[in-house]
Amino acid sequence: MRIGIDIMGGDYSPGAAIEGSLLAQKNLPEDTEVVFIGNKQVINDYCNETGIDISSFEIIHTAHAVGMGDHPLKAYKKHPDASIFLGQKLLKNKNLDGFCSAGNTGAMLVGAMHITTPIPGVIRPGISSTVPNLSGNDSIIIDVGLNPDARPDVLYQYGMLGSILSSYVFHIEQPRVSLLNIGVEREKGNLVVRSTYQLMDQNDDYNFIGNIEPNSLFTADNADVLVCDGFVGNIVLKEAESFYKLISMKNVCPDSFEMFNFENFGGTPVLGVRAPLVIGHGISNAKAVKNMINTTSQMVEAELSEIITEKINM
Amino acid sequence: MRIGIDIMGGDYSPGAAIEGSLLAQKNLPEDTEVVFIGNKQVINDYCNETGIDISSFEIIHTAHAVGMGDHPLKAYKKHPDASIFLGQKLLKNKNLDGFCSAGNTGAMLVGAMHITTPIPGVIRPGISSTVPNLSGNDSIIIDVGLNPDARPDVLYQYGMLGSILSSYVFHIEQPRVSLLNIGVEREKGNLVVRSTYQLMDQNDDYNFIGNIEPNSLFTADNADVLVCDGFVGNIVLKEAESFYKLISMKNVCPDSFEMFNFENFGGTPVLGVRAPLVIGHGISNAKAVKNMINTTSQMVEAELSEIITEKINM
Numbered sequence: 279m280r281i282g283i284d285i286m287g288g289d290y291s292p293g294a295a296i297e298g299s300l301l302a303q304k305n306l307p308e309d310t311e312v313v314f315i316g317n318k319q320v321i322n323d324y325c326n327e328t329g330i331d332i333s334s335f336e337i338i339h340t341a342h343a344v345g346m347g348d349h350p351l352k353a354y355k356k357h358p359d360a361s362i363f364l365g366q367k368l369l370k371n372k373n374l375d376g377f378c379s380a381g382n383t384g385a386m387l388v389g390a391m392h393i394t395t396p397i398p399g400v401i402r403p404g405i406s407s408t409v410p411n412l413s414g415n416d417s418i419i420i421d422v423g424l425n426p427d428a429r430p431d432v433l434y435q436y437g438m439l440g441s442i443l444s445s446y447v448f449h450i451e452q453p454r455v456s457l458l459n460i461g462v463e464r465e466k467g468n469l470v471v472r473s474t475y476q477l478m479d480q481n482d483d484y485n486f487i488g489n490i491e492p493n494s495l496f497t498a499d500n501a502d503v504l505v506c507d508g509f510v511g512n513i514v515l516k517e518a519e520s521f522y523k524l525i526s527m528k529n530v531c532p533d534s535f536e537m538f539n540f541e542n543f544g545g546t547p548v549l550g551v552r553a554p555l556v557i558g559h560g561i562s563n564a565k566a567v568k569n570m571i572n573t574t575s576q577m578v579e580a581e582l583s584e585i586i587t588e589k590i591n592m
Numbered sequence: 593m594r595i596g597i598d599i600m601g602g603d604y605s606p607g608a609a610i611e612g613s614l615l616a617q618k619n620l621p622e623d624t625e626v627v628f629i630g631n632k633q634v635i636n637d638y639c640n641e642t643g644i645d646i647s648s649f650e651i652i653h654t655a656h657a658v659g660m661g662d663h664p665l666k667a668y669k670k671h672p673d674a675s676i677f678l679g680q681k682l683l684k685n686k687n688l689d690g691f692c693s694a695g696n697t698g699a700m701l702v703g704a705m706h707i708t709t710p711i712p713g714v715i716r717p718g719i720s721s722t723v724p725n726l727s728g729n730d731s732i733i734i735d736v737g738l739n740p741d742a743r744p745d746v747l748y749q750y751g752m753l754g755s756i757l758s759s760y761v762f763h764i765e766q767p768r769v770s771l772l773n774i775g776v777e778r779e780k781g782n783l784v785v786r787s788t789y790q791l792m793d794q795n796d797d798y799n800f801i802g803n804i805e806p807n808s809l810f811t812a813d814n815a816d817v818l819v820c821d822g823f824v825g826n827i828v829l830k831e832a833e834s835f836y837k838l839i840s841m842k843n844v845c846p847d848s849f850e851m852f853n854f855e856n857f858g859g860t861p862v863l864g865v866r867a868p869l870v871i872g873h874g875i876s877n878a879k880a881v882k883n884m885i886n887t888t889s890q891m892v893e894a895e896l897s898e899i900i901t902e903k904i905n906m
Contacts, residue, residue, distance in 0.1 A: 412838060423774060426782035460737060460826040468740035468823045493830040496838045509782045510827055512774040516807040517828060521835050524726060524810040528849075535842075 279309060281574050282374040283567070285316030286343035286361040287381020289560045292316060292324050295380065296332065298567020303334070310575055313374060315365040317341055340364045343381075346560055350384030354392065362386055366393040369553045376574040378545055380558030380567060387424060387548070387557075394551045397583065399590040402432045403550030404439060404508070405557060407515055410537035413499035418444050419458070420503065422511035422546060430473040433457075433505055434481075435590070439549040440503035441484035442589060446580040452485045453502035458510060459489035470507065478505075483589075544569025547577055550586060554578050593623060595888050596688040597881070599630030600657035600675040601695020603874045606630060606638050609694065610646065612881020617648070624889055627688060629679040631655055654678045657695075660874055664698030668706065676700055680707040683867045690888040692859055694872030694881060701738060701862070701871075708865045711897065713904040716746045717864030718753060718822070719871060721829055724851035727813035732758050733772070733825050736860060740823035744787040747771075747819055748795075749904070753863040754817035755798035756903060760894040762816075766799045770815035772824060773803035784821065792819075797903075858883025861891055864900060868892050 285295045299312045306312070314321060314332070318339040325332050342357035344350070354363060365377040366389040377394075379386055387405075390396075396403050404421035411417060420440045425432060437455045444453035457475055459467045464475050466489060478486040490501050492514065506514070522538035536542070542565050545556040554577035558570040577583075599609045613626045620626070628635060628646070632653040639646050656671035658664070668677060679691040680703040693700055701719075704710075710717050718735035725731060734754040739746060751769045758767035771789055773781045778789050780803060792800040804815050806828065820828070836852035850856070856879050859872040868891035872884040891897075 412841060426774065426785075458827070460740065460823055460830070468821070471740075471823070491830050492827055493833040494837065495831055495834040497834060497841055507782070509774055509785070510824060513772070513806055513824055514827065514831060516774070516805050517809055517831050519807040520809040520811060523808065527726060527811055 279375045279575065279578050280311045280313050280373070281571055281578070282313045282315050282365045282368055282377040283571060284361045284365050284377070284379030284381050285314045285321055287379040288558060288562050288567075289346065290563060291381070292320055294562055294564050294567050296321065296324060296330060297564035298562070299335065299571065300330065300332070301564055301568035302571035305572070306575060311336065312571060313338060315340065315361045315368070317343065338364070338368065344385040346382055348382060348385065350382060350388045353382070353385055354388045360385075363389050363393060366390070366555070369555070370394060376554035376556070376578040378556040378558060378570045378574045380545070380560060380562040380570065383423075383557055383560075386555070390548050390551050390555055394553055394555055396550055397552055397587050397590060400550035400586070401435055402428065403548055404436050405546045405548050406440060406443060407546045408543070409495060409504065409518070411499055412497045415499045415502070417501055418448070418503045419511050419514065420505060420549065421508040422515050423508045425507060426509035426512070428470070428507035430470055430477055433470065433474040433507065434477040435550075436505045437478055437486065437503065438483050438589065439586060440505060442586055443547065443549060443582065444502045446582055446585055447576050450502050454487045454500070455484050455503040455505065456487050456490040456501035458504045458506040458514070459491060462489045462491060464489070474505070542566050542569065544573040547573065551583065553583050593689045593889065593892050594625045594627055594687070595885055595892070596627045596629050596679045596682055596691040597885060598675045598679050598691070598693030598695050599628045599635055601693040602872060602876050602881075603660065604877060605695070606634055608876055608878050608881050610635065610638060610644060611878035612876070613649065613885065614644065614646070615878055615882035616885035619886070620889060625650065626885060627652060629654065629675045629682070631657065652678070652682065658699040660696055662696060662699070664696060664702040667696070667699055668702045674699075677703050677707060680704070680869070683869070684708060690868035690870070690892040692870040692872060692884045692888045694859070694874060694876040694884065697737070697871055697874075700869070704862050704865050704869055708867055708869055710864055711866055711901050711904060714864035714900070715749055716742065717862055718750050719860045719862050720754060720757060721825075721860045722857070723809060723818065723828075723832070725813055726811045729813045729816070731815055731818055732762070733818040733820065733828065734863065735820065735822040736825035736829050737822045738862075739821060740826070742784070742821040744784055744791055747784070747788040747821065748791045749864075750819045751792055751800065751817065752797050752903065753900060754819060756900055757861065757863060757896065758816045760896060760899055761890050764816050767816035768801045768814070769798050769817040769819065770801050770804040772818045772820040772828070773805060776803045776805060778803070788819070856880050856883065858887040861887065865897065867897055
């Protein structure tokens with residue numbers, strides 16, 4: 279298995295990406311190779327300066343990179359061979375089995391739509407993340423930002439994508455799929471959510487358990503998959519981030535809340551595209567990069583894209 | 593000033609409402625009277641049992657009450673004189689200057705639309721709440737559940753209602769009104785939020801400062817008013833509730849996070865109706881009821897409904 283990593287992406291590149299790759303390599307199976315995509319000169323300079331030995335890594339060179347503040351589509355038109363796009367081309371041509379980047383999220387998504395491309399039958403891909411839970415059984419939330427205006431049929435499919443991720447990557451049997459809502463009754467919510475409830479109710483594709491309100495989001499083990507549009511999902515994640523900031527600033531037992539530390543998070547899979555793609559948080563440190571590479575390898579291992587292709591067209 | 597309180601509403605009625613009224617009475621100005629709306633028999637039984645002296649309170653009797661699980665509109669049709677509706681009738685007839693209830697939120701809102709009624713010119717009333725902030729400068733969030741499908745013109749007006757509340761009740765000069773969004777750039781968000789940005793930008797009615805992401809919601813003093821639709825606002829509040837549960841369950845310094853304890857919250861004003869109405873959380877304890885009565889009295893004092901009537905039609 280060959281996992282490509284965008285060495286130029288993220289607030290702490292190239293250091294976090296290089297050091298995270300070294301950490302990841304230690305625990306990955308022998309037949310799994312981490313491939314660097316980036317500027318050879320920049321990579322070698324960093325390693326010479328820090329004395330890090332990366333002789334066991336293949337480097338695929340490109341002189342270009344997308345900056346964190348660059349306009350995604352303009353960047354793609356100007357430098358279609360920038361590392362974040364080149365990685366996806368290599369993925370598409372099967373030179374890589376999975377690809378991850380902590381770089382410009384918009385650019386990653388432009389690549390997801392134009393290079394990696396959606397699986398036929400998937401209306402709109404989505405990005406998922408993890409919601410920590412006191413019980414230890416974290417849930418998956420989908421979508422967390424790709425589609426701020428998701429229609430009911432898209433939300434219905436998110437239930438399916440989330441259920442497949444939960445069952446094939448996190449090995450949950452019959453994942454409990456719920457709709458994130460402002461009340462538990464079926465008539466609660468906005469128009470889109472109420473229509474989605476009707477589509478999800480008694481469906482044959484996955485185990486829909488109804489609406490979940492977020493007032494026990496972190497404490498009650500109620501659901502394995504939470505479905506919402508990308509606007510709401512992104513708000514939920516960012517509010518959780520603010521909570522962790524508050525805990526850290528108050529300096530009260532932050533260790534107990536380490537599960538909320540998004541710096542350590544291993545990236546969010548793009549679900550519904552033809553090959554494994556994982557987006558890391560811009561602020562990813564080496565540990566987060568290690569976890570992101572692991573998540574990518576788990577997705578390849580689980581043959582997630584193949585399973586989604588099969589199930590979505592059943 | 594006469595403040596009516598629904599003694600029959602809330603999970604801990606009539607006890608919390610009666611005891612909260614006694615607490616409130618101690619700090620209210622002498623010319624402010626708290627009036628009980630509810631079943632005289634139930635009230636007297638409770639006071640006889642507990643030895644509480646309520647001889648200084650006027651009781652306006654009604655035999656009916658809306659249960660927390662009752663269907664709001666059906667309840668209104670069946671018992672239009674139930675305490676939560678009777679209070680609003682007395683308010684409308686100027687027998688009361690303000691009214692509050694920790695009872696069935698849906699019933700309170702049915703009353704708001706059919707009895708108290710919206711101020712002419714207000715497209716849709718909204719309900720606001722407080723977002724605690726580490727700086728001590730809490731913000732107002734509007735709407736937190738009344739309109740899960742708010743249109744851009746409604747959100748625009750929410751900016752105005754929030755700004756008036758912030759300036760006339762919380763005495764903030766030139767309140768900073770922001771749009772709760774998933775990015776700071778103007779082109780970020782869903783269709784409704786993007787259109788709202790265009791309406792709010794460079795408006796003459798209030799001080800719009802742009803988009804705010806919730807990742808510093810509790811830690812950065814960025815805005816005085818956060819505008820969002822009732823779906824998103826309700827999700828934000830309930831997620832905050834979940835944090836507090838988590839903190840309490842982990843038992844790590846919960847005192848530091850008392851600002852998140854919604855049991856103490858003094859209710860959420862319904863903005864845009866013809867007279868001061870405040871809705872309390874169902875789980876309100878006596879302290880919360882006291883705060884709810886205080887909030888109602890502040891709204892009456894500030895002549896909020898009159899100011900909104902004037903400003904909205906300027």
